[in-house]
Amino acid sequence: MSIKPESIWAPSPSTTRGQPTPISADPKGERVAYASNKSIFLRSIDNPAVSIQYSGHTTATTVARFSPSGYYVASGDVSGTVRVWDCVGEGATKGEYHIIGGKINDLAWDGDSARIIAVGDGKEKFGHCITADSGNSVGEISGHSSQINSVSIRQQRPLRAMTGSDDTSLVFYHGAPFKFNTSIRKHQRFVYGVAFSPDGSSVVSVGADKQIFLYDGKTGEPKAEIGAGEHKGSIFGVSWSKDSTKFVTSSADQTVKIWDAEAGKAIQTWRMGEEGKVSIPDHQVGVVWPHGRSDGLILSLNLNGDLNYLSEGNPSPHKLVHGHQKNITAIAASDARDSEQTLFTGSSDGRICNWNISTGTANHLDGEGHTNYVSAITAVPGSRIYSVGWDDSLRSIDASATVFTGSATSTDGQPKGVAVTSDGLTAVATHKGVQTFRDGQKQKEVQFNNASPTAIAADGKLIAVACDDGSLLMLSPPSLETERKVNSLGSAISTLSFSPTGEHLAAGCSNGKISVFNTSTWEVAISRWSSHTARVTSISWNKEGTHAVSGGLDTNVFVWSVEKPGMRVGKANAHKDGVNGVAWVGDGKVVSVGGDAAVKVWRVEGLS
Secondary structure (H helix, E strand, C coil), rough: CCCEEEEEECCCCCCCCCCCCCCCCCCCCEEEEEEEEEEEEEEEECCCCCEEECCCCCEEEEEEEEEECCCCECCCCCCCCCEECCCCCCCEEEEECCCCCCCCEEECEEEEEECEEEEECCCCCCCCEEECCCCCCEEECCCCCCCEEEEECCCCCCEEEEECCCCEEEEEECCCCEEEEEEECCCCCCCCEEECCCCCCCCEEEEEECCCEEEEECCCCCEEEECCCCCCCCCEEEECCCEEEEEEECCCCEEEEEECCCCCCCEEEEEEEECCCHHHHCCCCEECCCCCCCCCCEEEEEEEEEEEEECCCCCCEEEEECCCCCEEEEEEEECCCCCEEEEEECCCCCCEEEEEECCEEECCEECCCCCCCCCEEECCCEEEEEEECCCCEEEEECCCCCCCEEEEEECCCCCCEEEEECCCCCEEEECCCCEEEEHHHHHEEEEEECCHHHHHEEEECCCCCCCCCCCCEEEEEECEEEEEEECCCCCCCCEEEEECCCCCEEECCCCCCCCCCCCCCCCCCEEEEECCCCCEEEEEEECCCCCCEEECCCEEEEEEECCCCEEEEEEEECCCCCEEEECCCCCEEEEEEEECCCCEEEEECCCC
């Protein structure tokens, strides 16, 4: 057997309300770079299901910028560290430099791909200029009294740079080495974005005061104010077209506007969300106009993390790219007997997405969903999916219509898991006990006085419940009477999974071991699946019941054989911050999710 990575379905960019989120495109206009949790993702613009993950940072990342050469990316994080790495080959780190004692807000490369200015919220200083290959100082960033939000470097000589800050001022620098030249005060509130035009003739600034100003690219002299009163909210992002005649802005008023730089007028406006309705998730917090393309494509980012594909002359977005922004906590694959198989994933912020497995594209479910951590999702034959969350609710999803159906069903306690018997009885394990439901109506409840359930699974005739005292109970539906109690495994069971044939029950434990029971005798049939070094979070069987895949907090994914228990293949560091869920999605294909909010597809070969 062997396991190989097939694709990474990237998460959405991490966003924060009221703050700009920088996104960057490569010089060819083929890929977009952004920060998500503790990783940086380089994502194909034309095929968003194709992406590369860089996981070299140890803290939450904030910004990533392609070098003008297109060979390297510089990325920053909340600890003040900048890493320069290869984006064409294997992703090797070229340099790691500690710049400031706080969060990096923005980065800029010079035209030679040799120097980088990094700015942010430091303690002693708010930015620094270094060489990309060695980290040597090539100037100082001074003149600000508060955090710097944005920086841009003129790509031609003589080199110039501009920074915009929370102190409402802009500082113009001469270089190299970069030195303070002049301070400019035009904005009344925080400055969120600055950008030199590609030909170096102009530089533009935008901010929380909804104003746009143009300056001379060589001298920094103010030239004009543009579009006063056009934007009704803070302007978070600005990006130039490749011919330097136009630029695009994104704002908290849910609009993206293209401006004619010479005429000073807006020539096109897109408004996201429902007409006339204020929608905070549709705040446009970032924008980039990729150069190197002939189709005039613009990418804007909303607070929800969705990427809008906009084309000049087209009145509405022609594509929306969705995904998760937070830790993915639950996964289930729909039954594929009648239709194309669909993957459902839930995250710690309550969001549930459905994924087209053949294309790798995601959509958010319609209807009223969970408001908190999604603790489990399970699929039943047909088109029904059930999910439970820490909003203490059970919800039903129509898989064919990808919509929540009916209203939420309240659970008597915090749900730990959900399972469905072959006759459609839904069983929910909470911290108090087990409840059963049918068509949204509560049927039966049993409470455990001396133990709290930790995991649940269901077969045709049995409901298996694991408790925090290490015990494993077999309950008989619909009465929920205890039919059998299996001896303790010596460690708390964290996940349970029946094989499709019902012949085996796999129990993953908090110590990393997996025990497989024979359901006819309830003896341990396999005890050698013990390669995880931390809690096993998820187990899934292939449809034949001959192999199982497991994921754990040790970041590893393992594929196991029932016939040859000692044979296993694994992938270390499958997900940064741990694997939270695994699922088989067809012959020889496994999907995993984890703390990095990404969905990863693995090809397993040699199963027969």
